[in-house]
Amino acid sequence: MDSPAVPRPRALPFLFAFASGGILTLMAHFNGTLGHYGGPFFASWTAHATGTVAAILLIALLFRRGEGRALKGRAPLWAYLGGLSGGLTVIFTAEAVNSPLALSGTLALGLAGQVAFSLAADRWGLFGLARRRLSAKDAASLGLIAAGSALIILFGRVSL
Incomplete structure (x- = not known):
């Protein structure tokens, strides 16, 4: 019995995902x-003030x-939590980057947190997502990311 054909991934979404990681x-x-120069709250206010001006x-x-007339309707209340989580993310990142974790440790732990939260959102159907049973592949992915994060944080400062 032949399995259904899986569509071949396109290069552009991968390029966008890679570019967003760089950004x-x-x-x-x-x-x-x-x-470092103004404190974590200054960093958050500066980043969000810049984003607000760009959005306006x-x-x-x-x-x-x-084309603005198409901007209608109401977003669900939970959608407004993005601003709160974004502000906290900038504050925590600004603090962690200036700690012994440095940039690579901060990004590694941030990636681990994003993957863990996305798996929880899939499992419990948060934010209107369809519930999805997690697989061994999901657990292995999270385990490898956590192991890589631990290697970066614990052994990243070793010079050869």
């Missing part, structure tokens, strides 16, 4: 630098082009 690393570095300019541009 995330730059963001963590910039926020860490801001946190983008919305103004959309309305000027006549």
Whole structure:
């Protein structure tokens, strides 16, 4: 019996995901630098003020082009938690980057936290997602990420 054909992955989404990882690393570095000179709250306020100005300019541009009228409807209440979690992420990142964890340890633990939370969201159907039973592959992925994080944090400062 033949299994159904699995569509071949396209290169562009992989490129976007890889680029977003690079941008995330730059963001963590910039926020860490801001946190070093002005503190973690200054880093968070600066990052979010910049994002607010960019969002206002983008919305103004959309309305000027006549496309802003499509921005209607109400977001679910939980969608507004993104601002809270984003602010806390910048504060925690700015603090952790300037600790013995440094940039690589901070990013490794951040990745482990993202994967663990996404697996929990899949398992319990959080945020309107379909519930999904976790597989051994999911557990192995999380275990490898945790092991890699531990190697970076515990042995990353060893010089050859």
